[in-house]
Amino acid sequence: MSESKMPDKVAPLEILGELVHDGDSVAFGGGWFANHPMAAVRELIRAGRRDIHAITVVGSVDMDLLAAAGALGHLSFSMVTMEAFGLAPNVRKAVESGTLPFTEYTGLGLLIGLEAQGRGVPYLPYRGPFGSDIPARYPGIYATSTCPFTGEELTAVRALQPDVAIVHALRADAEGNAQWDGTSGPDVEMAKAARKVIVTCEEVVDRDVIVRNAHMTKLPGYYVEAVIEAPFGAHPTSHIPRYAMDAWELMDYAGAAAGPSFAEYVEQVRGESEEGYRARVLKGRDSVLTSLVDAAEVIEGAEA
Amino acid sequence: MTDYEIHELMTCRVAAEVDEQGVTVMGSFTPLAYAAYMLAKLTHAKGAYLAGFDAVGMAPVQLSFTGAEAAAYKGAACRWGMLTEVNSIHLANHGGVEAVSSAQFDGSGAINLSAIGPFDKPKVRLPGGAGAAEVIKMYRKMVAYFGNHNSRTLVEKVQFTTGTRWKVGAAARTEAGLQPGPVVVVTNLAVLVKDEDDEPFRIESVHPGVDPQTVVENTGFEVRVPDDVPTTAEPTARQLDLLRNRIDPFGTVKFDFVSGKDRLAYLKGVLDAEWERATAVAS
Numbered sequence: 001m002s003e004s005k006m007p008d009k010v011a012p013l014e015i016l017g018e019l020v021h022d023g024d025s026v027a028f029g030g031g032w033f034a035n036h037p038m039a040a041v042r043e044l045i046r047a048g049r050r051d052i053h054a055i056t057v058v059g060s061v062d063m064d065l066l067a068a069a070g071a072l073g074h075l076s077f078s079m080v081t082m083e084a085f086g087l088a089p090n091v092r093k094a095v096e097s098g099t100l101p102f103t104e105y106t107g108l109g110l111l112i113g114l115e116a117q118g119r120g121v122p123y124l125p126y127r128g129p130f131g132s133d134i135p136a137r138y139p140g141i142y143a144t145s146t147c148p149f150t151g152e153e154l155t156a157v158r159a160l161q162p163d164v165a166i167v168h169a170l171r172a173d174a175e176g177n178a179q180w181d182g183t184s185g186p187d188v189e190m191a192k193a194a195r196k197v198i199v200t201c202e203e204v205v206d207r208d209v210i211v212r213n214a215h216m217t218k219l220p221g222y223y224v225e226a227v228i229e230a231p232f233g234a235h236p237t238s239h240i241p242r243y244a245m246d247a248w249e250l251m252d253y254a255g256a257a258a259g260p261s262f263a264e265y266v267e268q269v270r271g272e273s274e275e276g277y278r279a280r281v282l283k284g285r286d287s288v289l290t291s292l293v294d295a296a297e298v299i300e301g302a303e304a
Numbered sequence: 305m306t307d308y309e310i311h312e313l314m315t316c317r318v319a320a321e322v323d324e325q326g327v328t329v330m331g332s333f334t335p336l337a338y339a340a341y342m343l344a345k346l347t348h349a350k351g352a353y354l355a356g357f358d359a360v361g362m363a364p365v366q367l368s369f370t371g372a373e374a375a376a377y378k379g380a381a382c383r384w385g386m387l388t389e390v391n392s393i394h395l396a397n398h399g400g401v402e403a404v405s406s407a408q409f410d411g412s413g414a415i416n417l418s419a420i421g422p423f424d425k426p427k428v429r430l431p432g433g434a435g436a437a438e439v440i441k442m443y444r445k446m447v448a449y450f451g452n453h454n455s456r457t458l459v460e461k462v463q464f465t466t467g468t469r470w471k472v473g474a475a476a477r478t479e480a481g482l483q484p485g486p487v488v489v490v491t492n493l494a495v496l497v498k499d500e501d502d503e504p505f506r507i508e509s510v511h512p513g514v515d516p517q518t519v520v521e522n523t524g525f526e527v528r529v530p531d532d533v534p535t536t537a538e539p540t541a542r543q544l545d546l547l548r549n550r551i552d553p554f555g556t557v558k559f560d561f562v563s564g565k566d567r568l569a570y571l572k573g574v575l576d577a578e579w580e581r582a583t584a585v586a587s
Contacts, residue, residue, distance in 0.1 A: 031386065032332060032333070032357070034373055057434070058332055058434050077432055078432050078433065078434050079332060079417075079433065080431055080432060081332060081333065081431035081432075083332070083333035084333065084369060084559060085571075087428075087429070087430070088431070092429045095429040096426055096427070097425075098424070098425045104418060104432055106433065106435070106437040106467070107433065107434040107435030107436070107437070107438070108394060108435050108437075108438040108439075109437075109438075111387050111390050112390070114387075115387055127395065127438075127442070128438065129467055130441060130468075130470045131441070131465060131467070131468035131469075131470040132437045132465055132467050132468065133418075133423075133465040134418075134466065137423070181383075182357070182358070182359075182373070182377050182383070183357045183358050184358055184383075184385040184386075185358065185385060185386050186385070186386045186387065187385070188385055188387070189385070189386070218385065240357075240373055240374050240377055244370040244371060245369075245370055247369050247370050247578075248575065248579075251571070251572070251575070255568075288579060288582050288583055291582040291583065291585050292370045292371055292374070292582040293371070293374040294582075294585050295371060295578075295581050295582045295585040296365070296368070296371030296372070296373075296374035296375035297366040297371070297375055298363045298364070298366075298379035299342070299346065299363070299364040299365060299550050299551065300363075
């Protein structure tokens, strides 16, 4: 009887350049300024990937940096925003100049398309965004479907299968069992829909740690192809409960993006290792970002 | 009477719409709505069910740019993800109050968060609506708020409909399987309400010192002016105390009311205060 060995999927960040190919559709996890797989975004830029069809539900600096680096061939999204820092300047510029083809989904439509793929059905119906101008623009994605039982008219969304999903977790083991504690956003649905799943995580841990906290495992290892340890891998977005968003770096980004020297900003990211990025940008700010999580207050005991 | 600022009056008026029925989900970057939900939860709607990020059943939290997400998880009863929220709140008719702000809004209850100018090659590409297209249709109450009431924002017809209330009247909504509830617009000048599909918005109240005619002149769609237009309730001293000292001590809500060139300096000031508090906690 031959003994099979537990799989070891742990790989260095540099493997992204091999796992993601030019022209691939890639779903990027996270939402708002939370939990985007930013180390992976930076690595794809370093690897010189181009013509990526990015898929995001609520994207922010992740999509903007990819657009700035010329890595995008298409953008599917329901929202891309820099929130307090304004409209995402590079995405905006690329769309307004007509150089970046895009697909604007409604938020629920995009998630339901991913869900359909994850369930193995060609579409799923829902009580859709009736009255919205978006569905009519994309007859290959949205259609009208009639309930076979009641005759009710519903909106059908075609299943969406990304070539790759990249999500950033709190921790994972060598088999790919991945855990989230705070925001997981669309990560699980993206992973279940994709042909290939890459998990970056704050730390790779022994299986024992995963088992002791099994209620936090949102993605079991059978979905996962590669596990990459990337501390501060969501920076400058947040990864709760480890660190808050780095609003100061985001402010620098927004400032640089509005100025003539922005190409230098992108070239700096392109030319340094992820370790070099952390050393340059964090500069001791890591402890403050952690403290911001501790300092966040629930309001107790406000009497009527 | 305590002095107050207009964003505080607006926050209190939006808070008045929040009740204890259904789940209210925080939208993408809408500090005024966040503050309003917290105020309601600390005063007249303690049982309000709030969800922010993936934290469901939140305790009221203090607002800040960097800390609100972490705070949401600290006091929440449940941690889901986007799809579970979609299926369990939005699509399952458990949605309570949705407060949105958009680049354009029209007299039918439609919002535009997509594009000004041609959709494919727009003059201004806006962020997109995230879940707003479905949510403003499905939730029991739709509240739209605007810090600058003018006819460029409140337009006759939006250039692109990212989403719309779709059915407005209670009977039409019930027949369509939707929860009946109003569309309420809260601006820096007035409160407008729409009850029926084939009737225009009417002025529910004007804020202190505002003339109904000013509201009509600054609105791009038809507005009905009742014979007797009441004045919007002003914030109470207790509401102001909660807003200023407990809910929003850093002033995140006011950020959206600061004009273009001053915004960055204001944001820097808020972030300096957040930094200072975090480093004090660490030491």
